[in-house]
Amino acid sequence: METIFGRYARTSDCGSLRREAAGGQAVLMGWVHRIRDLGRAGMFVLLRDRGGITQLLFQPDLAAEAYDLAKTLGPEHCIAVRGEVGARDEKNVNPDMATGEVEVRVTDLEVLSRSEVPPFEISGHSEAKEELRLRHRYLDMRRPEFQRNFLMRAAVTQAVRRHMSQQGFMEVETPFLVKYTPGGARNFLVPARLKPGRFYALAESPQIFKQLLMIAGFDRYFQVVKCFRDEDPRQDRQVEFTQIDVEMSFVTEEMILSQVEGMARVIWKEAIGLDLPEAFPRMTYAEAMSKYGTDKPDLRFGLEHQDITELGRDCGFRVFEQVAADGGLIKAIRVPGAAKVLSRKKLDDLTRFVQREEVGPVAGLAWAKLQAEGAWQGAFPKAAKPEALDAVAKQCSMEEGDALLVLAGPAVNVHKAADALRRRLGADFGLIDESAWALCWVTDFPLFEWSEEAQTWTSSHHPFTMPVAEDLDMLETDQGKVRARAYDLVCNGYEIAGGSIRIHDREIQARVLRALGISDQEAKDKFGFLLEAFKYGAPPHGGIAAGLDRIMMLLTGTDSIRDVIPFPKTINGLDLMTGAPGGVFDAQLAELHVQVTGTAGGTSQDADS
RNA sequence: GGGGUGGUAGUUAAGUCGGUUAUAACGCCGGCCUGUCACGCCGGAGGCCACGGGUUCGAGUCCCGUUCACCCCGCCA
Numbered sequence: 001m002e003t004i005f006g007r008y009a010r011t012s013d014c015g016s017l018r019r020e021a022a023g024g025q026a027v028l029m030g031w032v033h034r035i036r037d038l039g040r041a042g043m044f045v046l047l048r049d050r051g052g053i054t055q056l057l058f059q060p061d062l063a064a065e066a067y068d069l070a071k072t073l074g075p076e077h078c079i080a081v082r083g084e085v086g087a088r089d090e091k092n093v094n095p096d097m098a099t100g101e102v103e104v105r106v107t108d109l110e111v112l113s114r115s116e117v118p119p120f121e122i123s124g125h126s127e128a129k130e131e132l133r134l135r136h137r138y139l140d141m142r143r144p145e146f147q148r149n150f151l152m153r154a155a156v157t158q159a160v161r162r163h164m165s166q167q168g169f170m171e172v173e174t175p176f177l178v179k180y181t182p183g184g185a186r187n188f189l190v191p192a193r194l195k196p197g198r199f200y201a202l203a204e205s206p207q208i209f210k211q212l213l214m215i216a217g218f219d220r221y222f223q224v225v226k227c228f229r230d231e232d233p234r235q236d237r238q239v240e241f242t243q244i245d246v247e248m249s250f251v252t253e254e255m256i257l258s259q260v261e262g263m264a265r266v267i268w269k270e271a272i273g274l275d276l277p278e279a280f281p282r283m284t285y286a287e288a289m290s291k292y293g294t295d296k297p298d299l300r301f302g303l304e305h306q307d308i309t310e311l312g313r314d315c316g317f318r319v320f321e322q323v324a325a326d327g328g329l330i331k332a333i334r335v336p337g338a339a340k341v342l343s344r345k346k347l348d349d350l351t352r353f354v355q356r357e358e359v360g361p362v363a364g365l366a367w368a369k370l371q372a373e374g375a376w377q378g379a380f381p382k383a384a385k386p387e388a389l390d391a392v393a394k395q396c397s398m399e400e401g402d403a404l405l406v407l408a409g410p411a412v413n414v415h416k417a418a419d420a421l422r423r424r425l426g427a428d429f430g431l432i433d434e435s436a437w438a439l440c441w442v443t444d445f446p447l448f449e450w451s452e453e454a455q456t457w458t459s460s461h462h463p464f465t466m467p468v469a470e471d472l473d474m475l476e477t478d479q480g481k482v483r484a485r486a487y488d489l490v491c492n493g494y495e496i497a498g499g500s501i502r503i504h505d506r507e508i509q510a511r512v513l514r515a516l517g518i519s520d521q522e523a524k525d526k527f528g529f530l531l532e533a534f535k536y537g538a539p540p541h542g543g544i545a546a547g548l549d550r551i552m553m554l555l556t557g558t559d560s561i562r563d564v565i566p567f568p569k570t571i572n573g574l575d576l577m578t579g580a581p582g583g584v585f586d587a588q589l590a591e592l593h594v595q596v597t598g599t600a601g602g603t604s605q606d607a608d609s
Numbered sequence: 610g611g612g613g614u615g616g617u618a619g620u621u622a623a624g625u626c627g628g629u630u631a632u633a634a635c636g637c638c639g640g641c642c643u644g645u646c647a648c649g650c651c652g653g654a655g656g657c658c659a660c661g662g663g664u665u666c667g668a669g670u671c672c673c674g675u676u677c678a679c680c681c682c683g684c685c686a
Contacts (some may be wrong), residue, residue: 036644235680576677
């Protein structure tokens with residue numbers, strides 16, 4: 001038997017052979033996916049590589065030596081084979097396989113690398129625990145679904161680069177090691193060996209640099225770039241993640257939004273062949289909060305919130321009257337046709353759910369059912385004045401057989417609880433169209449948020465966000481009402497991009513910084529270089545950053561961004577495969593002039609214990 | 610920082626009220642099988658019940674702590 005590797009090149013990958021190839025010679029290399037030994041009939045081996053899976057046939061009559069060697073194969077052995085492509089008989093065709101019409105009748109087999117029995121089945125159907133899969137990430141990534149995800153990601157990234165370049169954007173790299181700036185996300189810190197006692201920060205985004213690129217006259221910039229944020233990871237958040245970062249000069253919101261819509265169309269087309277609409281619907285932040293209780297509403301289903309605070313003010317139902325009097329919020333969700341389905345037990349369950357949402361106190365969950373012939377059921381309708389009840393029913397468009405769920409309490413809590421409740425109901429009642437792509441712009445965010453902790457106004461977006469022109473007068477007087485020229489792109493309940501028009505006017509910038517309680521000296525210390533740059537003819541500019549990981553999570557239909565990041569970290573920020581973050585030796589710390597005090601779980605002395 | 614769920618064979622899970630030798634499926638190993646495709650049949654091996662304490666005559670099971678994974682809040686665009 002001839003050796004194969006180094007002597008023959010692969011004739012194709014394992015996903016390419018079709019009936020037309022029958023009769024020809026094939027050389028394939030890949031991993032043993034599955035083995036079916038039928039004794040004297042021969043041995044079927046599924047060979048897998050990035051391209052797909054091909055069935056190999058080993059028979060004693062065909063090639064005794066190859067057959068005997070094949071008997072020693074095990075799962076995940078890496079092999080090379082050579083043989084004739086055979087068309088399968090009609091009755092042996094496997095319609096579920098892309099290569100199901102053929103098989104390779106192997107005459108030569110070379111074992112390139114044997115494999116121990118892997119810790120979990122790559123070809124299997126039962127999912128191993130996440131912990132184990134992350135520890136052996138390179139094995140998990142062998143699975144065809146994973147390879148499909150990453151191939152799609154690569155295709156999307158390429159399509160974005162191609163499209164953006166065609167649109168006149170230039171790709172520019174910005175530094176990761178940057179100056180620490182307080183506010184916003186917590187930074188990872190990197191000690192500067194050459195300047196003892198000083199630290200770099202890992203960039204949480206290229207924000208300031210892309211603005212400087214605009215001042216530099218680059219006009220249109222984009223970058224596919226890693227960002228670092230030392231905050232607790234989540235299903236849709238990692239400490240390091242990838243943004244498609246975009247900035248443009250001489251633009252208005254309209255131009256940026258339409259540019260991003262074009263990019264999104266390219267992405268969806270490339271990834272799943274879908275044509276998104278020319279323009280996406282828009283709603284203001286105020287509308288989103290009012291109807292959905294969140295700034296990233298899932299628009300694949302209804303169940304909008306109704307604000308019935310005014311109707312509750314003098315309705316006869318004590319709880320509501322009290323909340324209205326206290327300046328709280330009352331929100332109702334009409335659940336069509338749910339009067340029967342929402343049993344007492346189910347309602348109790350939902351009550352526990354909204355109170356368990358750790359959203360702060362809400363006054364429980366009131367409910368009302370409209371039965372046949374206008375008969376009401378529930379504590380609220382029983383206590384409420386008839387005219388108040390009618391008004392509520394009218395506003396909520398109640399029909400017979402509907403149920404109404406009502407939350408009352410402090411506005412922030414009610415929004416949060418009603419958002420959670422809406423999503424829960426949507427899922428429970430199967431109202432979510434899983435095949436839908438509900439993209440939507442949310443605009444007119446508040447410029448500032450009050451921070452209880454710091455007892456000061458903070459930027460909702462960042463300090464360089466341009467206020468809406470007609471709100472400028474309120475910068476000194478009514479900061480909470482000032483709207484920002486900021487926008488988010490939301491898809492199916494996930495924020496997938498966010499950006500703003502930036503301030504290019506030094507006077508407005510100074511007023512915003514003052515509103516944030518940042519003194520001139522402080523501003524100079526923190527981002528003096530940017531303010532300095534604004535002195536030299538800064539063009540009007542704005543931009544956006546899209547979360548590539550989240551977009552890929554949605555497009556691949558996976559439920560965590562971990563599934564579209566090759567080497568993700570756990571919820572504790574650990575890399576279970578490499579053991580990062582690991583300890584370091586004292587000598588390294590000494591060189592950095594860094595001392596470690598608290599060493600919970602591992603000392604600095606035994607590196608990588 | 611807070612709340613929740615979980616960790617039992619290589620894997621996924623079951624394990625009753627605290628009580629004999631800890632089950633099953635898949636995988637693995639050996640054998641059989643002339644067309645399988647999640648092949649099938651027969652047999653076999655495989656366990657520090659996450660870790661550390663405690664209660665008890667006796668702990669996989671109860672209690673306390675630790676740790677890891679996942680979900681949520683805080684945090685984070």
